[in-house]
Amino acid sequence: DRILNYDERIAQLREHALSASKSNVIFHGFTDAAEKSVAALREKLDPAALDRAVDILAKAETIYLIGLRRSFPISSYMAYAFGKLGVRSILVDGVGGLAPEQFAQAAVNDAVLAISFTPYASETVTLAQSARARNVPIVSVTDSPFSPLAQVADCWLEASEANFEGFRSMAATLTLAMTLTVAIAETAQLDVALALAGLSESVQVTGTAASAEIATGTTIATTYKASTIELLPVGRTIAAATPLAPSVTDNGR
Numbered sequence: 001d002r003i004l005n006y007d008e009r010i011a012q013l014r015e016h017a018l019s020a021s022k023s024n025v026i027f028h029g030f031t032d033a034a035e036k037s038v039a040a041l042r043e044k045l046d047p048a049a050l051d052r053a054v055d056i057l058a059k060a061e062t063i064y065l066i067g068l069r070r071s072f073p074i075s076s077y078m079a080y081a082f083g084k085l086g087v088r089s090i091l092v093d094g095v096g097g098l099a100p101e102q103f104a105q106a107a108v109n110d111a112v113l114a115i116s117f118t119p120y121a122s123e124t125v126t127l128a129q130s131a132r133a134r135n136v137p138i139v140s141v142t143d144s145p146f147s148p149l150a151q152v153a154d155c156w157l158e159a160s161e162a163n164f165e166g167f168r169s170m171a172a173t174l175t176l177a178m179t180l181t182v183a184i185a186e187t188a189q190l191d192v193a194l195a196l197a198g199l200s201e202s203v204q205v206t207g208t209a210a211s212a213e214i215a216t217g218t219t220i221a222t223t224y225k226a227s228t229i230e231l232l233p234v235g236r237t238i239a240a241a242t243p244l245a246p247s248v249t250d251n252g253r
Contacts, residue, residue, distance in 0.1 A: 026164075029164035029165065030164050030167070030169065032162075032164065033161070033162040033163055033164040033167075033168070033169040033171075034162075034169045034171035035171075036162035036169075037159075037160070037161045037162045037169045037171045037172035038171050038172050038175055040160055040162070040172065041159055041160075041172040041175060041176060044158055044160070045157065045158070045176070046157075049155055049156070049157055050157065050179070050180075050183075052155045053139045053155045053157055053180065054180065054183045054184055054187055055187070056111055056137050056139055056154060056155060057111050057113060057139055057180070057184045058183075058184045058187035058188045059111070060109070060110050060111035060137065061088065061109045061110055062088050062089065062090055062106070062110045062111075063082065063087065063088070063089040063090070063110070063111055063112075063113055063184075064089070064090050064092055064103055064106050064110060064111070064112045064113070064131075064136075065078055065079050065082075065089055065090065065091050065092060065113050065115075066092045066099075066103070066112060066113065066114045066115065066124050066127050066128065067113075067114070067115035067116065067124065068093075068094055068099075068116070068121040068123055068124050069116075069121045069124075070117065070121075070168075070170075071115040071116050071117065071121065071124070071173070072093070073170065073174075074115050074141075074170070074173050074174060074177045075091060075092075075093075075113075075115055076091060076093070077174065077177060077178075078113070078177050078180070078181050079091035081178075081181045081182075082181060082184075082185070085181070085182075085185035086185070086189075087181075087184060087185050087188060090102065092127065094123060099123055099127060100127070100130075103127055103130070103131075106131060106134065106136045107134070107136065108134070108135050108136060108137070110136055110137075111136065111137040111138070111139065112127075112128065112131045112136055112137070112138045112139070113139050113140070113141070113180075114127070114128040114131075114138060114139070114140045114141075114142075114149050114153070115140070115141045115142070115149075115173070115177075116140075116142055116147070116149055117142060117143045117147075117159075117161070117168075117173075118143055118144070118147075120142075120147065120148060120149070124149070125148045125149065128140065128148070128149055128152050128153070129148075129152055131152075132152040137154050138152060138153045138154050138155075139153060139154065139155050139156070139157070140152075140153040140155075140156040140157070141156070141157050141159055141173065141176060141177070142156060142157075142158070142159070143158060143159060143160045143161070144158070144160075145158075157176060159172045159173045159176050160172070161173065
């Protein structure tokens with residue numbers, strides 16, 4: 001089906017809201033679309049594909065998040081959450097037309113998460129194709145196996161959004177983004193913990209003790225001047241002065 005432009009969507013909305021509160025009609029319309037989107041995601045999501053996507057992204061040194069135009073709220077949320085969870089990522093936002101430069105350092109030990117839906121943001125497709133040419137692992141979130149992002153991805157996840165009067169919900173895509181973000185952080189932290197647990201380290205100390213020389217004899221000598229002996233209140237003989245020397249005691253002999 002042809003995608004309605006925004007003027008046509010507003011006109012269609014007015015048509016259906018003539019007989020009721022417009023804001024109430026809009027609210028119920030979007031909640032219904034959100035519920036349908038999440039229900040479809042739950043039904044269609046391949047658990048094996050989800051596990052593979054998490055594995056690819058959790059192993060990456062840096063995750064490059066590419067989601068432009070309508071998908072930008074999704075990629076920017078993931079960049080915010082990864083920052084809080086300690087997962088290294090780069091948000092390719094294309095500010096100033098610098099998306100190619102922001103993406104220039106991506107290498108095979110990194111990974112790309114590319115997000116886009118019909119009619120597909122051309123710059124997102126171009127960057128994903130560039131990643132494929134450089135053998136950078138790619139996980140894509142898109143809405144069809146015929147999507148150009150699905151064609152170049154190592155693993156792709158399908159998220160199709162229901163719409164209300166032409167305005168598509170983002171509920172399913174955000175649910176999937178939150179799932180990926182938390183699962184990647186948990187897996188990356190577990191991998192680090194297991195790697196650390198596998199390390200062992202030992203320290204061996206060798207050396208020789210310094211030998212100590214123990215004296216086997218002691219010689220003590222003390223010299224007194226004759227004038228000093230004359231002043232002492234003891235006998236004036238050598239025998240009487242000898243006990244005044246350090247470490248000498250009179251044993252009575």
